[in-house]
Each structure stands twice: as C-alpha cells, then as structure tokens.
Amino acid sequence: MEEGVWRIVGGGVAGLAAALAATRAGGRVALYEASPQAGGRCRTVRGPDGFTHDNGTHVLIGANPRALALLDEIGARARWIEPEPQGLPVYDARSRALHRVGLSPASWLAKNLRPPGLAFADLPRFARLLAPGRDRAIGEIFAGSGVLESFVEPLTLAVLNTPVAVASARRLGRALRQVLAPGGGRLYAARNGLGPDLVEPAIATLIARGAQVETGARLRAIETAGGRMSALLFARGGNERVELGPHDRVILALPPSEIGRFLPGIAAPTAFEPILNAHFALAEPAPGAVRFIGLTGALSQWLIVRRDHVSVTVSAAAGEAMESDPDNLLVRIWSEIDPALRAAGLELHRGERQRIVKEKRATIRQEAGLPVYAPRAPWPRLALAGDWIGPLPATIESATISGENAVRALKRDAP
Numbered sequence: 001m002e003e004g005v006w007r008i009v010g011g012g013v014a015g016l017a018a019a020l021a022a023t024r025a026g027g028r029v030a031l032y033e034a035s036p037q038a039g040g041r042c043r044t045v046r047g048p049d050g051f052t053h054d055n056g057t058h059v060l061i062g063a064n065p066r067a068l069a070l071l072d073e074i075g076a077r078a079r080w081i082e083p084e085p086q087g088l089p090v091y092d093a094r095s096r097a098l099h100r101v102g103l104s105p106a107s108w109l110a111k112n113l114r115p116p117g118l119a120f121a122d123l124p125r126f127a128r129l130l131a132p133g134r135d136r137a138i139g140e141i142f143a144g145s146g147v148l149e150s151f152v153e154p155l156t157l158a159v160l161n162t163p164v165a166v167a168s169a170r171r172l173g174r175a176l177r178q179v180l181a182p183g184g185g186r187l188y189a190a191r192n193g194l195g196p197d198l199v200e201p202a203i204a205t206l207i208a209r210g211a212q213v214e215t216g217a218r219l220r221a222i223e224t225a226g227g228r229m230s231a232l233l234f235a236r237g238g239n240e241r242v243e244l245g246p247h248d249r250v251i252l253a254l255p256p257s258e259i260g261r262f263l264p265g266i267a268a269p270t271a272f273e274p275i276l277n278a279h280f281a282l283a284e285p286a287p288g289a290v291r292f293i294g295l296t297g298a299l300s301q302w303l304i305v306r307r308d309h310v311s312v313t314v315s316a317a318a319g320e321a322m323e324s325d326p327d328n329l330l331v332r333i334w335s336e337i338d339p340a341l342r343a344a345g346l347e348l349h350r351g352e353r354q355r356i357v358k359e360k361r362a363t364i365r366q367e368a369g370l371p372v373y374a375p376r377a378p379w380p381r382l383a384l385a386g387d388w389i390g391p392l393p394a395t396i397e398s399a400t401i402s403g404e405n406a407v408r409a410l411k412r413d414a415p
C-alpha cells in the first residue's frame with residue numbers, strides 16, 4: 001500500500017517526537033523547522049561571544065515516562081543524570097538556611113526530606129490537590145498554610161509556570177499523582193545541555209532513519225482544494241511550495257499562536273506566561289557533576305550549575321522582572337544565588353560573560369478552568385501536536401505525548 005510522506009511542521013520536542021514515532025515503523029518523514037536550529041523552547045543557545053548555554057534550566061522527573069523513553073530511543077538516556085539524588089537542596093534567602101526536600105509526598109515520611117512548614121493540617125489540602133474534583137486555584141486550597149510559600153508555590157511555578165493565585169489544581173494534581181509512582185520524584189538534568197543531550201541525538205536518529213530535516217523552513221500558508229490540503233507553502237528566501245501527495249499526512253507541531261494563524265477555527269489557548277533566565281559563565285570550572293538548587297524568598301527560583309556556567313530561572317516572571325534592565329537584573333540575581341551556592345558547598349566565581357534570556361511565551365497560562373485541548377483538525381490527514389494539547393502540564397512530557405499521539409491518530413484514521 002502507498003504510504004505517502006509524513007510532513008511534520010515544527011521541530012520542537014513535539015515535532016521531534018512525532019517524527020521519531022513516524023520513522024519507528026519505517027515511515028518516510030520530512031520535518032520543517034522555521035529556525036536555523038531544531039529544539040524550539042528546548043534549545044542550546046550559542047552566542048556570538050561563544051558563551052553557550054540552554055535557553056532555560058530544563059529538568060525531567062521520573063514521572064515523565066514518555067520523555068524518558070524518547071531519550072532511550074535516541075540513545076541519550078544515560079546523558080540525563082540525577083543532579084541531587086539526596087533530595088532537592090532549597091535555600092531560603094530570608095533565613096539563609098538550606099534544607100533538602102523530597103519531590104514525592106511519599107518521601108516526606110523522612111523528616112529530613114519534608115518541606116518546611118508542612119503540618120498535619122496540610123494533609124487534607126494535598127488530598128484535595130490529588131483528588132480529581134472541581135478545578136480551583138491552588139492558592140485557594142493552600143490559603144494560610146505554612147507550606148504554600150516554602151513548597152507549593154515553587155512547585156507550582158516549576159510545573160505549571162503560572163502564579164498560584166490562578167494556577168489549576170487539577171493540572172498540578174495530575175502531575176503529582178504520577179510522582180507518587182515508584183521513582184516518580186527523581187529529578188534528571190542533561191549533563192551537557194539540551195542540544196547535545198536531546199536535540200542533536202534526536203536529529204541524528206531521524207537522519208539515520210532516512211528522514212529529511214529542513215531548518216529555516218517557515219510555514220506561511222496551507223493551500224486547500226475540495227476540502228483537503230493540497231500544498232504547504234514555506235518562506236525560504238523565496239516562496240517554496242510542497243505539493244501534498246494523496247497519501248501524505250501533515251502534523252502541525254506548533255505553538256498555539258501559530259495554530260490560531262493557520263486554523264482560526266480552532267480554539268487554541270491565548271494566554272501565556274513568561275520565563276526569564278540569567279546565565280553566568282564561570283571564571284573557573286565548577287567542581288563535580290551538575291547541581292540543581294531551589295531558592296525561596298528571592299526573585300531567583302532555581303539554578304543549575306554546569307561545568308562552565310550557572311543558569312538561573314525566574315519562572316512566571318513578574319512583569320517587574322521582565323521589564324527590568326538586564327544589567328541590574330544580572331547584579332541582583334548573582335547577589336541572590338551566591339549565598340545559596342555557598343550554602344550548598346560551592347564557591348564559584350563568575351567570569352565576564354553573562355546573559356539574560358527572556359521567553360515571553362514560555363508556556364500557556366495553566367489556570368483553573370482551562371479546558372483540556374484535544375483539537376480536531378479541520379481537514380483529513382492533518383493532526384496537531386504541541387505541549388499545550390492534553391490534560392498534563394505543558395512540558396517536555398506533554399509535548400512528547402502529543403507528537404506520538406498525533407502519529408497514532410493519523411495511522412488510525414487514514415487508510
């Protein structure tokens with residue numbers, strides 16, 4: 001039977017996952033990415049000054065089975081290491097104390113891994129978070145609790161990138177239920193970065209399977225005829241037209257704003273939250289392996305230490321930080337993280353190169369009441385993918401699942 005070509009637009013994690021799933025069973029794939037490099041919001045940034053770092057401080061957890069399986073498939077699983085196997089170190093900037101916190105509620109039975117401020121009265125609140133009931137704001141459930149600021153708020157920002165005052169308890173609860181599984185609370189970070197440990201091995205696997213990967217290929221229009229897609233038009237220097245064969249299938253693995261442009265009939269999310277990252281090159285290499293440290297009571301929320309640099313995240317960054325002068329921010333952020341690093345046993349000195357990276361639309365705003373997006377594409381042989389689709393928090397895991405599901409749906413639907 002004629003198989004046609006899988007034409008996948010968008011080379012972020014969702015597009016890569018779709019391309020890997022389609023090539024797994026021998027499908028022919030053409031992947032089109034607008035930027036000069038694949039990876040999308042998961043990418044390694046190489047500055048003109050040679051300073052190289054990820055756009056963010058991405059981590060995975062044991063409760064991300066599909067993303068971890070994707071790493072296995074591309075031969076990169078061993079490159080994702082556990083930076084803090086003894087529990088996440090969290091530094092409180094006000095008390096200047098560092099304590100370790102377990103990510104799984106099961107680990108809280110051990111007193112030394114319990115979030116500070118956790119009281120017996122909080123257990124029903126966590127039960128409400130875990131129980132699938134009416135969706136409500138997480139801040140509403142934990143109002144007045146000692147654990148809100150020390151644990152629930154940082155966790156919400158890390159997982160949902162949405163302020164607790166509006167963030168969806170149902171979405172966080174789904175993620176937490178998965179964390180309860182054995183190993184679900186283990187934290188993993190790329191040893192060298194997202195480029196070498198995720199995107200490049202994914203592309204190498206696709207090319208080895210015969211896929212065609214085109215960067216600098218921005219989709220600008222979809223032509224239709226007789227209720228079917230007939231061509232994809234790309235802006236590549238001039239106009240480039242890809243005629244669709246009768247058996248070709250198309251996956252748009254794009255952020256909601258692009259979907260809204262191509263498919264205005266689809267109700268895609270319209271509210272987003274930013275993430276701001278500060279990156280500091282180190283004057284001398286950091287000793288030991290990758291480290292990951294949380295902060296409370298500060299603008300900075302967590303940081304990753306790699307051999308030659310430190311990256312710091314301010315997630316759901318307040319408008320104040322997004323608008324601040326980058327030089328002032330760099331001074332403020334380093335002054336916050338320096339004592340946290342020392343408390344974690346690291347005496348590091350920053351070098352000359354430093355940079356602020358602002359992602360204005362880092363993720364969708366995942367507020368209470370947000371629908372679960374499972375959009376039906378308006379034409380046959382078309383499916384959508386992206387981290388914003390499905391019931392889980394918008395992360396690498398949901399992007400992976402959406403890409404794989406798009407392939408499955410098209411295989412099921414189209415003869």
Ligand SMILES: Cc1cc2nc3c(=O)[nH]c(=O)nc-3n(C[C@H](O)[C@H](O)[C@H](O)COP(=O)(O)OP(=O)(O)OC[C@H]3O[C@@H](n4cnc5c(N)ncnc54)[C@H](O)[C@@H]3O)c2cc1C
Pocket residue numbers: 009010011012013014015032033034035038039040041042055056057058059060217218219220253254255258275277359361362363385386387388394395396397399
């Ligand atoms: C700073 C930051 C930190 C994060 N931290 C974490 C974390 O710790 N853990 C975690 O799991 N998740 C994290 N995330 C979220 C995670 O990065 C995203 O959920 C995931 O990368 C989304 O993948 P995607 O493929 O759905 O979308 P995208 O990565 O946005 O991919 C879409 C791709 O489509 C391309 N494109 C757009 N328009 C066109 C067009 N017209 N034609 C062709 N191509 C087009 C884009 O260039 C892009 O490459 C973080 C995100 C950010 C920004």
